[in-house]
Amino acid sequence: MELNAHSGCHQQIVTIDDIFFSYENKTVIDGLSFSVLERDFVGIVGSNGAGKTTLLKMIVGLLKPTRGEIRMFGQPLSTFRDWDRIGYVPQKNALNPLFPATVREVVTSGLYNKKTLLRRLSPSQRSKADDALYAMRIEDLADRRIGQLSGGQQQRVFLARALVNNPELLILDEPTVGIDAETQAGFFRMIRHMHEHHHIAFMMVSHDLDMVRSYLGPEPEHQSRGLGFYVKHTHAPENCRETDLSHSRQQLRETAEAWS
Numbered sequence: 001m002e003l004n005a006h007s008g009c010h011q012q013i014v015t016i017d018d019i020f021f022s023y024e025n026k027t028v029i030d031g032l033s034f035s036v037l038e039r040d041f042v043g044i045v046g047s048n049g050a051g052k053t054t055l056l057k058m059i060v061g062l063l064k065p066t067r068g069e070i071r072m073f074g075q076p077l078s079t080f081r082d083w084d085r086i087g088y089v090p091q092k093n094a095l096n097p098l099f100p101a102t103v104r105e106v107v108t109s110g111l112y113n114k115k116t117l118l119r120r121l122s123p124s125q126r127s128k129a130d131d132a133l134y135a136m137r138i139e140d141l142a143d144r145r146i147g148q149l150s151g152g153q154q155q156r157v158f159l160a161r162a163l164v165n166n167p168e169l170l171i172l173d174e175p176t177v178g179i180d181a182e183t184q185a186g187f188f189r190m191i192r193h194m195h196e197h198h199h200i201a202f203m204m205v206s207h208d209l210d211m212v213r214s215y216l217g218p219e220p221e222h223q224s225r226g227l228g229f230y231v232k233h234t235h236a237p238e239n240c241r242e243t244d245l246s247h248s249r250q251q252l253r254e255t256a257e258a259w260s
């Protein structure tokens, strides 16, 4: 059933309409249709090479489907410009320890776009960055160089960067790779808390099937050529997502606490 992209509480955030993708002669995505509604949590699983990262890259516009169309908030990707509404944390790459940016600089870089690149940050933007550092419990790392942090700490920094614009959709590509089991558990508690309390939709690639099933249910809602999509729909209250996305200090404190 094709839902109206603007129908109140169940607005489609991402609409994937019969897309195909090939690298040279190798077909990776083959006629995939799927949609993510406001406040859904979608866990994407599949074996190595099944096309999970390729799919996320298409959704954020880094790759173009060979055929078919992706729409964001009802708008074709080719004309979509509202990227502030989406946070994306790519698959972890080891950062060069000499990479000179500090944690605060990396987080605030999420606030810049083409229009604001040359402007100074306003006080309210600075306080957004402080909030994101606080929620990810990395305030005390703010002046450290990111390249000198552990993998788990770097992941928190990239999450804070993705969160700084209060996105409506957060796209995470294997966010806990290389992170110890205890930190992973804290990470998932925090993600879950954000989903339940901050009204953000998630698309998350994960190899942790136990975690995916425990939160999203035992069976995938949709399967396509080696990819499984586990989904938790969250029925929005009367007003759908609150229009004021600036999180209260209390909400941020609870998110910070969910780590432990």
Ligand SMILES: Nc1ncnc2c1ncn2[C@@H]1O[C@H](COP(=O)(O)OP(=O)(O)OP(=O)(O)O)[C@@H](O)[C@H]1O
Pocket (backbone or CB within 6 Å): 023, 024, 028, 046, 047, 048, 049, 050, 051, 052, 053, 054, 055
């Ligand atoms: N730039 C590229 N050029 C050619 N082939 C590629 C390229 N990137 C990925 N592939 C191939 O496309 C397929 C899908 O890759 P992709 O990274 O999307 O898989 P994945 O499901 O994310 O895998 P993993 O679980 O290992 O991260 C793989 O067979 C991969 O080798």
